[in-house]
Amino acid sequence: MAKTTRSNQPPDIEVRSLFATPLVVARPPVSEDENAHLAAAILAHERNGNAGVLHSNMMGWQSADDFTAWAGAEGDKVIAFARALADRLTGDRAGNRVQVDWFVNAWANVNRAGHANQLHAHPGAMWSGCYYADAGGRAGDPARGGEFEVMDPRGITPAMYAPELAPALSGCQSMGSSELIVPETGMLLLFPAWLSHGVRPYRGNGARVSVAFNFALPAAS
Secondary structure (H helix, E strand, C coil), rough: CCCCEECCCCCCCCEECCCCCCCCEEECCCCHHHHHHHHHHHHHHHHHHCCCCEEEEEECCEEECCCHHHHHHHHHHHHHHHHHHHHHCEEECCCCCCCCCEEEEEEEEEEEECCCCCCCCCCCCEEEEEEEEEECCHHCCHHHHHCCEEECCCCHHHHCCCCCCCCCCCCCCCCEEEEEECCCCCCCEEECCCEEEEECCCCCCCCEEEEEEEECCCCCC
């Protein structure tokens, strides 16, 4: 259902936000030690000669999409939390909750200085997301960059006529452009797989370690 906004509006004016695009920010119950173990396991997997793949990553290391096979207890905990969140947020067109036996594929990412991910989407899935086992200190130092970028799904169209103007309503100032989310260790993002997203260049001296995942409908038998 469309959200109705009445704040700061005369009583005879109703503003409805139509065609909402959800982006969920959550914090799974993963401890600091568990995050450290998860990040160490991913870095060890990288060091052990597991060849990375190249998809959206611009430099950086990305594992094959077999993370669930070697994730360990901490990785399993993150994926289970994300799966439960996808269950909670999925319904039919009448708004009724539905249960889906999700097909999950997941992979690990390691970004170091200068590494980034180009804008992309995830065809063939319904929900996509990522979890930061180690955000590389970005939350405490904006100079380290590495922001998660989400593009307006309408593209540049809303800003074509008067790019310097926007509706004076909450959430409208970035229309036709992008929103940036500052990664934090322990943060999980979940969003529709069709939403174009990327990662700005990371400029820290360490490693930013994350897990990305897709939830898709099971293949028809």
